[in-house]
Amino acid sequence: xxxxxxxxxxxxxxxxxxxxxxxxxxxxxxxxxxxxxxxxxxxxxxxxxxxxxxxxxxxxxxxxxxxxxxxxxxxxxxxxxxxxxxxxxxxxxxxxxxxxx
Ligand SMILES: [Zn+2]
Numbered sequence: 564x565x566x567x568x569x570x571x572x573x574x575x576x577x578x579x580x581x582x583x584x585x586x587x588x589x590x591x592x593x594x595x596x597x598x599x600x601x602x603x604x605x606x607x608x609x610x611x612x613x614x615x616x617x618x619x620x621x622x623x624x625x626x627x628x629x630x631x632x633x634x635x636x637x638x639x640x641x642x643x644x645x646x647x648x649x650x651x652x653x654x655x656x657x658x659x660x661x662x663x664x
């Protein structure tokens with residue numbers, strides 16, 4: 564009997580902006596904390612309800628247009644939160660670029 568190696572399962576998540584499924588670690592987790600605060604979870608360990616986005620401001624823009632985060636979090640997302648997320652996504656992107664050099 565050939566031994567089947569257990570396939571390492573990569574957890575996949577769908578970007579709420581472009582609807583593409585990607586490995587979880589390639590996506591940015593947006594989390595609504597127990598207090599209703601929405602922020603980017605760079606550690607993946609924040610408590611609360613999560614939604615996933617590509618580290619791409621274009622996906623955030625799509626999500627905003629479709630109100631995808633509102634749907635995921637079942638609450639209104641103020642424009643200021645989107646602005647913060649856009650800033651943080653830009654910072655995440657910058658970090659990624661720095662890490663490669
Ligand atoms: Zn995306």
